[in-house]
Amino acid sequence: MTREQFIGQVKQEQEPLRRFLLGLCGGNAAEADDLAQEALVRAYLALDRFEGRSRFSTWLFRIAYNCFYDRLKAASRNTAESLSPAAERVAGGEIPDEQFRYQALYRAIDALSPDEKAVILLFYMEDRPILEIAKITSLTVSAIKSRLHRGRIHLKNYLENER
Secondary structure, three states: OOHHHHHHHHHHHHHHHHHHHHHHOOOOHHHHHHHHHHHHHHHHHOHHHOOOOOOHHHHHHHHHHHHHHHHHHHHHHHOOOOOOHHHHOEHHHEOOOOOOOOHHHHHHHHOOOHHHHHHHHHHHHOOOOHHHHHHHHOOOHHHHHHHHHHHHHHHHHHHHHHO
16 A cells, blocks of 8 residues: 555544544543554554555554554553543533533443443444454454443443433
8 A cells, every 4th residue: 555545545444433432542642643643653653564455544443443452561560540531621521622512422422431432442432343343352253242221221221320
């Protein structure tokens, strides 16, 4: 893949990638943007390893997912901080990035486990098929279905209790 092809592919996937990372980061736009930038740099540096066995978007989302997990692991190793906005609440319980219309949904998604969160976001917000989600997350199809089921239950319970 040439540099120009890479740029074209990135332009197509930039918004879906950012949406996915925004969901993983619980609505924290700055964190999502940092992860997106890190993922794009990693993808560009690894471009010679893209073999085309999957779609470019699948490959790029896998890199972004790995970036998210790397940050999650580093944060848990170094401090008790997490990437969730719950750790970044300001006085009055407000989330720093209040520009989202569906804050209750973002809080509910943020309450999911990282695996459930990724699967729910990819399936419902990014409209990815289960087989592609399996490639992105390195989970089995049955594990994806299980996490979707449990995630839906957790979201429903969270949103019902929020009222």
